[in-house]
Amino acid sequence: MEYDRLIILPCHSIWKGQDTQHSQGQNSSEWFLASFQVEGQDHLCFIDHIKRSFEELKKSPRALLVISGGQTKSEAGPVSEALSYYQLARRILAGPEFNALFDRVVLEEYARDSLENVLFSVCRFYEITASYPEFITVVGFEFKRTRFLKYHLVEALNFPDSRVEYIGNSPTPGSDIDHEHYFSSxxxxxxxxxxxxxxxxxxxxxxxxxEKGTERPIQEASRV
Incomplete structure (x- = not known):
């Protein structure tokens, strides 16, 4: 199979991988989360990112999905964000209709910030296919659209804007949070x-x- 499309799933946390089969990432206690991630119920967005990535993979038989994220939490031990996302995907997307899709999923386990998510994923694509992608799709937070498309893909990599796509969602803070202040902040x-x-x-x-330490302050400060 010749692949020409790269789907990048940037990771934002580490799923703890609960033993019970009923655990599918829906509870914030299943994740290593910063306080601001708890406030926005970001873990629900993470699950949606996974599902949307696989939806795109299913629609495009010439696509390769790269799940990108390094070992960012010392308390998690030698577990990367990418591996934990993959394990959760296996949990929530179980079934014969998904088995073949996992054959087109690879991990990138070194990225510490959004720029590295892009750069290292492109390199991983090349490592697997011996070619560079013609099209790139990123699945992530909507408020990061400009960062990924304008600064990372178009300006840093000089990738044509006609061949990049961004699929985004937004955090869902609870009813006890001032939403206007939350999103403006x-x-x-x-x-x-x-x-x-x-x-x-x-x-x-x-x-x-x-700003490029293992805790990724650039991303942490801007809600990776």
């Missing part, structure tokens, strides 16, 4: 901690001290 954080940074430093070369 979310946009302001993305602007300050990500867009302004990559606007002047496309490849993350001149990061402020510590």
């Amino acid at each position: 979310l946009e302001a954080s993305e602007q300050k901690h990500a867009l302004e940074h990559f606007e002047t430093d496309l490849y993350g070369i001149r990061n402020p001290p510590g």
Whole structure:
């Protein structure tokens, strides 16, 4: 099979992998989450990202899905975000209709931030296929659309904007949260901690001290 489409699923946390078969990631306690991720019920978005990625994979027989995310949580031990997403996908997408799709899923287990999600996934695609993708789809948070499409894919990689696609969703904070303030703060954080940074430093070369550590402060600050 010749693949020409890369679907990138950037990871944002690590699923703990509960033993019970009833555990499908729906409870926040099943994840290693930062406080802001708990506030936005981000783990529900993660599950949706997985499902949407496989929907795209099913629609495109020449696509390869790369699940991207490194070992970002010391308390999780030597478990990558990508591996935990894959394990959860196996749990929630069980059945014969999905078995063949998993043959077109590979992991990228070193990325620490969104730029590395893109760069390393493209490299992983090349490693598997010995070619570069003609089309790239990213599945993630809607508020990160500009970061991925404009700064990472089009400007940093010089990938034609006519051949990139972004599929996004948004956090769903509870009824006890001021939604207007929540989303305005979310946009302001993305602007300050990500867009302004990559606007002047496309490849993350001149990061402020510590911004490329294992905890990925750039992403943590802007709600990866």
